[in-house]
Amino acid sequence: MNSICVYCGSSDDIHPDYKDAGRQMGRLLAENSITLVYGGGKTGIMGALAEGALAAGGQVIGVIVESMNTPALAQGGLTRLEVTATIHQRKARMYELAEGYIALPGGFGTFDELFETITWGQIGIHQKPIGLLNVRGYFDPLTAVIDHAQREGFIFPEHRQLLCMADSPVRLLDAMQQHQHPVEAVRRWMRQ
Numbered sequence: 001m002n003s004i005c006v007y008c009g010s011s012d013d014i015h016p017d018y019k020d021a022g023r024q025m026g027r028l029l030a031e032n033s034i035t036l037v038y039g040g041g042k043t044g045i046m047g048a049l050a051e052g053a054l055a056a057g058g059q060v061i062g063v064i065v066e067s068m069n070t071p072a073l074a075q076g077g078l079t080r081l082e083v084t085a086t087i088h089q090r091k092a093r094m095y096e097l098a099e100g101y102i103a104l105p106g107g108f109g110t111f112d113e114l115f116e117t118i119t120w121g122q123i124g125i126h127q128k129p130i131g132l133l134n135v136r137g138y139f140d141p142l143t144a145v146i147d148h149a150q151r152e153g154f155i156f157p158e159h160r161q162l163l164c165m166a167d168s169p170v171r172l173l174d175a176m177q178q179h180q181h182p183v184e185a186v187r188r189w190m191r192q
Contacts, residue, residue, distance in 0.1 A: 001129070001177065003035040003061075005098035007113040008045040009106030010073075018045050018105050021135040023052035025104065025169040030058025032173065035079075037097045039090070040064030042075035045104050050075045063093045091116065095126075100176055102131045105138040121162045127181035131172045132165040139165060158182035 006029075008022060022045035029036050030053045039046055040062025053060045054077060062081045064074055069083050084090040091113060103114040120126050132139045143165065149155045161182050166172035 001034055001099040003037055003098050004029060004100045004102055004176075005037040005094045006049055006102045006104060007106060007110045007117075008038070008049060008104035009110055010039070010041045010044040010046045011107070012043050014044060014105075015136065017136055018138075019048040021133060021169065022046070022048035022104055025049055025102065025133060026052025026054075026058065026060075027056040028169045028173060029053055030056035033058075035059040035061060035097075037061045037063065037094050039094070039109075040075060040078070040081055041068070041073055043073065045106065047075060049104070050078065054078070061097060063090050063097070065090050095120070098128065100129045100131070102133060102172065102176075103139075104133045105135055111142075118162055121181070122159050127183065129176040129179035129181075130163055131176045132163060133169060133172050134165050134167045137167075158184065 006025065026036060026049040036049065036053045036058060038049060041047060050060050059079045062075055062078045064081060064083055065087055066083050066085055068074065074081065082093060084093060101117045103110055117130055121130060134140065146155065146160065150157060150160050159182065164172060164175040164179055166175055
């Protein structure tokens with residue numbers, strides 16, 4: 001993978017472990033010559049992520065919506081900042097630039113981006129790895145809901161394998177590099 005899109009929260013009112021994990025993830029991507037693609041913000045985990053990558057000499061592409069491209073919200077000093085008119089264009093552009101996806105803790109925006117990416121993988125639009133960095137067990141309740149949906153028959157077991165999850169950036173990146181997309185599950189789902 002030469003580029004990874006990271007979805008994450010922009011709130012500053014969070015436990016410091018979340019920002020630390022963002023910095024570590026940014027640094028790890030830079031150290032592995034993987035371009036970071038993200039939402040272009042400078043607050044919360046988003047800002048820590050970009051700062052970690054930039055401090056380690058990494059390439060960072062921010063994709064931000066025009067209404068959020070303000071001095072208070074947009075990260076300066078990026079390799080490149082792209083501005084889109086709508087959130088839909090922003091998500092499409094981040095998707096286009098990335099060869100893999102990672103979600104760090106976040107709120108509604110992070111969940112929206114994550115689930116859209118999973119859905120695209122489920123229906124065969126892409127075969128790129130998707131990872132969850134499970135800082136402080138943040139994604140445990142979410143994966144419990146996903147597992148419940150699988151038990152109830154709404155998600156094929158093979159589609160559950162679309163998600164890699166680890167509690168450290170190093171383990172997550174390793175898992176994503178080993179990931180095998182469930183191609184047969186996509187074909188089976190599209191036939192049924």
